[in-house]
Amino acid sequence: DASSGGTLLSKSYNEGFELIESITANTYQWPTARANSAPAKKPAGIHEVSESTALSTQIAQLSNMMKTFMTTPVKAPEPVKVVTNSAEVACVYCGGGHLFEDCPGNPVS
Numbered sequence: 001d002a003s004s005g006g007t008l009l010s011k012s013y014n015e016g017f018e019l020i021e022s023i024t025a026n027t028y029q030w031p032t033a034r035a036n037s038a039p040a041k042k043p044a045g046i047h048e049v050s051e052s053t054a055l056s057t058q059i060a061q062l063s064n065m066m067k068t069f070m071t072t073p074v075k076a077p078e079p080v081k082v083v084t085n086s087a088e089v090a091c092v093y094c095g096g097g098h099l100f101e102d103c104p105g106n107p108v109s
Contacts, residue, residue, distance in 0.1 A: 004011055004019050011019065049057075090096070091103045100106060 003023060004016070008016055008019070089099060091098050092100050093103050094105050096103065101108075
């Protein structure tokens with residue numbers, strides 16, 4: 001409205017058209033700051049990380065893994081039970097009082 005010297009709708013079609021044409025002819029040659037400085041849009045879901053940030057993250061993860069490994073209490077291994085009485089022997093296959101190697105159900109024996 002300010003460019004038309006009143007209201008744009010009060011002008012005739014030809015006057016309004018000429019006004020808009022002159023405005024576009026004068027403004028196309030002046031680039032806008034927004035058109036030149038607008039960042040390129042990135043596809044959704046993609047997050048770019050610099051190499052130094054990625055390496056820092058990996059080092060932090062390794063450090064946490066080492067802390068966890070070093071602070072976890074170590075359980076003592078259970079001692080191996082030596083069988084001295086043959087009554088304590090049980091076959092793992094049939095449950096009999098013999099070793100698996102001597103089991104009649106073992107196809108090798």
